[in-house]
Amino acid sequence: MDSLENQFLIAMPSLNDPYFNKTVTYICEHNDDGAMGLIINLPVNITLNELLAQLDEKKQALPELAQQVLTGGPVSTDRGFVLHSPQPGWRSSLALSDDIMITTSKDILMALGSDQAPDNYMVTLGYAGWGPGQLEQEIQANSWLTMPADSDILFNTPIEQRWKKATEKLGIDLAHLSSDVGHA
16 A cells, blocks of 8 residues: 555544544554554644643733644644644754644744744644554555545634545545445
């Protein structure tokens, strides 16, 4: 299988795992060693303002930082990730595509809400991880659909609408899909 980097994993309606039910996961890395991604539509009960106040009590609450922090996945939930639009000057950020970068650096967090902040960003806590061959097996078992990542869904679609919008972009009605697996 080709790399799924810069793809969305869209949970099939039949995926009943309580953690991944109706999720969209952005795949950051996928190679022979496994895969790593960030769930982009599972909010936690904390806003960016609240998170940043925990990191720096002098950080002022701002209306533009009222957005929810997301659960990126069940692994290392104490570790933060920032997906953001490209912007020069962030040496710790890694380009994942032409329009998406990632960082774990605290300096970009502290710049959010200022003139130095990227135009678009989301903050997640934790990540989703798969061992070698595990994600491929789950796709073959009909747990996930894949599609190229879409920065409009990532940055401009409300959190609660991301799964629906991603499935609509596939051009199929998931209500009519079967969970049966078959091979032609």
